[in-house]
Amino acid sequence: MSHDPKAFRSAQGEGRWEGVDILTYKADDGAPFKDVTRQVLFDSPALGCELRYFEVAPGGHSTLERHEHVHAVMILRGQGQCMVGGDVRDVRERDLISIPPLTWHQFRASATEPLGFLCMVNRERDRPQLPTGAELDAMRRLPGVARFLDGG
Ligand code: MN
Numbered sequence: 258m259s260h261d262p263k264a265f266r267s268a269q270g271e272g273r274w275e276g277v278d279i280l281t282y283k284a285d286d287g288a289p290f291k292d293v294t295r296q297v298l299f300d301s302p303a304l305g306c307e308l309r310y311f312e313v314a315p316g317g318h319s320t321l322e323r324h325e326h327v328h329a330v331m332i333l334r335g336q337g338q339c340m341v342g343g344d345v346r347d348v349r350e351r352d353l354i355s356i357p358p359l360t361w362h363q364f365r366a367s368a369t370e371p372l373g374f375l376c377m378v379n380r381e382r383d384r385p386q387l388p389t390g391a392e393l394d395a396m397r398r399l400p401g402v403a404r405f406l407d408g409g
Contacts, residue, residue: 262276262299263276271334271373272296272310272312272333272334272371272373274296274298274310277296277297277298277310278296279294279295279296280294280295280296280297281294281295282294282295282311282319283320288320288322288385288387289320289321289387290317290318290319290320291313291314291316291317291318292313292314292315292316292317292318292366293311293312293313293314293317293318293319294311294312295309295310295311296309296310296311296312297309298310298375300380302380304380305379305380306377306378306379306380307377307378307379307380308375308376308377309375309376309377309378310333310373310374310375310376311364311373311374311376312334312371312372312373312374313337313364313365313366313371313372313373314366314371315366315367315368315369315370315371316366316368316408317365317366318363318364318365318366318408319363319364319365320363320385320387321340321361321362321363321387321388321393321406322361322362322363322385322386322387322388323359323360323361323362323385323386323388324358324359324382324383324384324385324386325358325359325382325383326358326378326379326382326383327355327356327357327358327378327379328354328355328356328362328376328377328378329353329354329355329356329376329377329378330353330354330355330356330374330375330376330377331351331352331353331354331374331375332348332349332350332351332352332353332354332372332373332374333350333351333373333374333375334350334371334372334373334374335349335350335366335367335370335371335372335373336348336349336350336366336367336370336372337364337365337366337367337370337372338364338365338367338405338409339354339362339363339364339365340361340362340363340402340405340406341354341355341356341357341360341361341362342357342360342361342362343361343396343399343402345401345402345404345405348364348372354374361388361392361396363405363406365405365408365409367409368409393406
């Protein structure tokens, strides 16, 4: 992937860093998402993990997905909501979110503010799974989930 970074890289305003490219989120598959960018901040093979920064534009959302690998997330900018399993929560700067294995999850920015978050993940990991129609129907029957999935 990327080369070893310089030892020091300056922050350049909100959600930007020296020498870090803004990448297309999910460039390699057809998963549904809206207005999300991805930046890889750390991905040295020596770490065994990667630290990425995702930013969801106002009104946007990440892919609803699940996988065997886990995520460790810290909200860095703005506010919105996240769903972990059937649990929908408001999230804001500095909140921490753990996504367990094989647990449906999605992040949504508020209508007026972006939602930026750090996400730590294993370097070697399985591909995300998307819900079937039946799985989506089951999720939507949980309190608050249909409203969340419909964008608030
Ligand atoms: Mn994920």
